[in-house]
Amino acid sequence: MSTYMAKPQDINREWYVVDMDGKTLGRVATEIAKILQGKNKPMYTPHIDTGDFVIVVNADKVHLTGKKLEQKMYHKHSRYPGGLKSTPYGELLAKEPEKVIELAVKRMLPKNKLGRQMFKKLKVYAGAEHPHQAQEPKELEL
Known part of the structure; x- marks a missing residue:
């Protein structure tokens, strides 16, 4: 008996909506990453994108445990000396709630061409529409 390998023409993609109202960021982000990769399907193949599309609504109502709202920081660097910019989670959530969820999910996906392809199937919206x-x-x- 040989192992089944999915072919790109055999993939049937579904669309899912996730409501983040009152949900914990990390716990939902792991489930979204699994769906984007296709790990919830029996035809999962590591080197083929078998995942589904995910729409996230109410990104501005996401919940974080503990004191992460004040203590958790997001960092970015301009690659110049002294170019580190740090933003508290609470400030980033107020300005760009979509980016918070996108970063959490993106960092759980593979860091290669296939991961970038999977990330394009994620659609995040701050409101309910x-x-x-x-x-x-x-x-x-x-």
Whole structure:
């Protein structure tokens, strides 16, 4: 018996909606990363993108445990000396709530060309509305 390898033409992609209202960031981000990779399907193949599309709504109502709202920092560097910029999580959540979820999920995906392809299937919106009604997304309860 040989191992099944998925082929790109055999992949059937679904659309899912995740409501982040009151959900913990890390716990939901791991589940979203699994769906983007296709690990929830029996036809999962590591070198092929078998994942589904995920729409995240209410990104501004995400929950974080402990004192992370004040203590957790996001860092970026300009690659110049002294170019480190640090932003507290609370400030980033107020300005760009979509970016918080995108960064959490992106860092859980593979760091290669396939991971970048998987990340493009993630759509994040701060409010409850999204423009993907035509795809008939299914509600995903996590």
